[in-house]
Amino acid sequence: MQVCQLEHQLFDHFFPSSSTDSSSLAPLIDPLCTYLYDTLRPKIIHEASLDPLCELVDILKVEVIGEQLSRRGESLAGLRPTLLRILADIHERLTFCARTYIRDEIANYRPGDEDLDYPAKLERAAQSATEESGGNKSDVVNSWYPPLEKTISCLSKLYRCLEPAVFTGLAQEAVEFCTISIQNASKSIAKRASSMDSQLFLIKYFLILREQIAPFDIEFSVTHKELDFSHLLEHLRRILRGQASLFDWSRSTSLARTFSPRVLESQIDARKELEKSLKTSCEEFIMSVTKLVVDPMLSFVTKVTAVKVALSAGNQAQKSDSLLSKPLKSQAFATPDKVAELIQKVGVAIQQDLPNVMNKMKLYLQNPSTRMILFKPIKTNIVEAHVQLQSLVKSEYSSEEMQTIGMVSIQDLQAQLDNLI
Known part of the structure; x- marks a missing residue:
């Protein structure tokens, strides 16, 4: 840049009448720029790290082209094409290295035992944070599942360096x-720890991924085009059977049409797919916790429904040959003692299992509002199961039997569940 500026000053001094035409200096400046380009290009194409390439883009775009060329104006006009060419090479190399990084460090990442040591890994992190009275943001990021950390780190570096489409x-x-x-990774954790750890692992990191990509002002969707030759075989079969002619150019089975591929387009939106996976993971967790707590009630209601359906079918032979003709409370599975037993079992689950679930949720999900959103449908399901059973008990059992069964009131149940949050 200094050489170009000095040459421009000399040219302006000796040939003032031609100094306004920068092309007059081209025979001198172009070879100098070629030397510069030939010197830098080998270094650029052999650079394999994202950080230096991103720094080079920033230096060229902001400091050199954005500031120096704009400030020095016409004296550096001859250098601009070469600088843009160098910048294009850096962009190309950066894109290639980014694809390689995504393939090697994210798509093909092989987790070690430490990466999959859940929930112990979170328990150690929580213990460390307590001992140190908190931790900084970098410590939190470093504790993420590695492909997630690598994804966010990579995108943060590339966001300002590449064209939006790329x-x-x-x-x-x-x-x-x-x-x-x-x-x-969650599938491996399910085998090593539990299905609940697997579900919470998914929810935790899907939420973090969704939160971290939100600031990027782009659409996470791309359109894939591919050639489809699936219709080719059927055309050839028709020709071999004599149903179509290979040389009939007037029909759809002509040679040109037969060998002409269809272009299929499909759009993939990574953000929407992430949202779908997160929703599925939350639903599976909610249902598994619901089943853990009130499964005896749900099973009982299902059996009762099956019995009532059989009775209402009016199959007299079936009635006479089975216990279906007896009142519900006479069924072996529906005696007052059996109902009292299942209610007690559910009560124990609410008092013992559900607090353990809440503690595990706190371990994986530090945000109280997130836990509240996830727990709300669980609470609703538990209450609804009790409401169904209470309605059934009131319609099928006497007051004395209801006292033996010992149903908890819905109001007390809701208060008990609220105390868990």
């Missing part, structure tokens, strides 16, 4: 592969 494609790939990697 960044969108890379971001879509990174988020898609990160989502798959988290799902695969």
Whole structure:
């Protein structure tokens, strides 16, 4: 830049009448720029790390082209094409290295025992945070599942360095592969720990991933185009059977049409797929906790429904040959003592199992509002199961039998559940 500026000053001094035409200096400036480009290009194409490439983009775009060229104006006009060419090479190399990084470090990441040591890993982190009276943001990020940390780190570096269209494609790939990697890890955790740890692992990191990609002002969707030759075989079969002619150019089975592929387009939106996976994970967790607590009630209501359906069918032979003709409380599974037993079992689950679930939720999900959102449908399901059973008990059992059964009031149940939050 100094050489170009000095040459421009000399040219302006000796040939003032031609100094306004920058092309007059081209025979001198172009070879100098070529030397610069030939010197830098080998270094650029051999750079494999994202950080230096991102720094180079920032230096060229902001400091050199944005500031120096704008300030020095016409004296550096001859250098601009070369600088833009260098910047294009850096962009190309950065895109290639980013795709390689996404493939190797995210899509093909192989977790070790430490990566899958849940919930122990979170318990150690919580203990460490308590001893140190809190932790900084970098400590939290470093505790994330590695592909997630690598995804967010990679996208944060690339966001300001690449064109929006290029960044969108890379971001879509990174988020898609990160989502798959988290799902695969959760399957391993289910085998090593429990299904509940697996579900909470998914919810935890899907929520973090959704939160972290929100600031990127792009659409995480790309359109894939592919050629479809699936119709080719059927055309060839028709020709071989004599149902169509290979040389009949007037029909749809002509040679040109037969061998002409269809173009299929499909759009993949990584953000929407992430939302769908998060929703599914939350629903599975909610249902598993509901089943853990009130499964005896749900099973009982299901049996009662089956009995009533059989009775209402009017099959007299079946009635005479089975216990279905007896009142519900005469059924072996529905005696007052049996109902009291299942209510007691559910009560124990609410007092013992549900607090353990809440503690595990606190371990995985630090945000109280997130836990509240997740617990609300669980609470609703538990209350609804009690309401169904109470309605059934009131219609089928006497007052004395209801006292033996010992149903808890819905108001007391709701208060008990609220105290768990």
